Amino acid sequence: MLSIKIKAGSLTNLTDARYFSAWEVEWLGFNLSTGEENTIAPLQVAAMREWVEGPKIVGEFSLSAKDDILQQVADLRLDAVQVGMFTDLATVMDLSYQLPVIKEIVVEKTTTTGDIEFMLTHFAPHVSYFLLNFDKGGFGWNDVQNGAILNASIVQDFCQRFPILLGIGIQASELPSMLEYLQPAGLHLLGGEEEKTGVKSFDDVDELFEQLSLVVGQK
Template sequence: MALKTFVKVGSITNLSDARYCAGMGVDLLGFRVIEGQENYISPKSFQEIRGWVTGPQIVAEVYGITHADQLVAILENYRPDYLEFGKKEWRVLKDHISLPFILSIDTGETLASIETEPNFILVHERSDLAQLANDHEILLTVESTENIQRIDQQYIHGIALSGSNEIKPGLKQYNELSEILELLEEDN
């Protein structure tokens, strides 16, 4: 299957989400890799999921990282293609980043203190997308099908969605995630 736009799905916590997203043609799958953070997935659980999924590139979401030396274990245990973090984590990691990265910025934040260029900028609904898009590849956070229909595609490279927890292993309701991905399917 092919999607009409570049898609990243983050906060993946289960095999159901990972396989569904891979089957739908999602480009990037993100996993929270800092213990103690919401939606954290252990290296063991990640490896079990990774063994069943092919296609998407892997993003290690390192929100909450406090020391650069934590990065060594993350790179070894998760073998990500990208890192994702906010400006707080940037200050911790800036001299240790060896992979392409996605920088998440909040409304009103600027990129003035970032010395290198992120591969993507993850933004939430913002009015200044046009200004950011002049110099950066933008991934816009989308939470509902209503948001998809209001997106001005000319300013974004793609969208970012979030996975959700399973009711129990193998039992899952996809609701918004599946509706959004189905809206993005290429017409055959």
């Protein structure tokens, strides 16, 4: 049993889906937006979900229209949706009447504390979780600690006040101390490409999961 909720995102292959399912993560996420990196065809998602059980299936959408999202929800029997940085409040509200919504907030070099605060407070009544995504900007826990992007106390404050899933690069050895300090609602881990069909190394992720299985307590 893991000590914190995990969302595995941008999955593109069954190897990843089965691996994360075996670790009993909370969500498996599939990028259903067209024309983006790590997108996956709806038919592939439908086929994969027949091979995994346990995690909730999340459709990840960036700027898709509400009707297109709801069509995929119906076709793929999605358990939740993740919407992008620029999805407007009206769309999020409409979706939230149908199923749980995760709202992504991408943290970049130009992102200010006020920018994030505004989005969190603006959308909080209508989402189940926020994905605070440092990965897309290329930032890790090290950058937060040394103040290169936001700072640790600011991120801690956000995690204490809002249901945050944290997407951030970190060494396995630093994971317990980061979780103890920030206490996020969960973590966001990324899938990746297979070396060849059915073959992939999970050494780095294994170390993270081993640490997670040892961490005591859950927010």
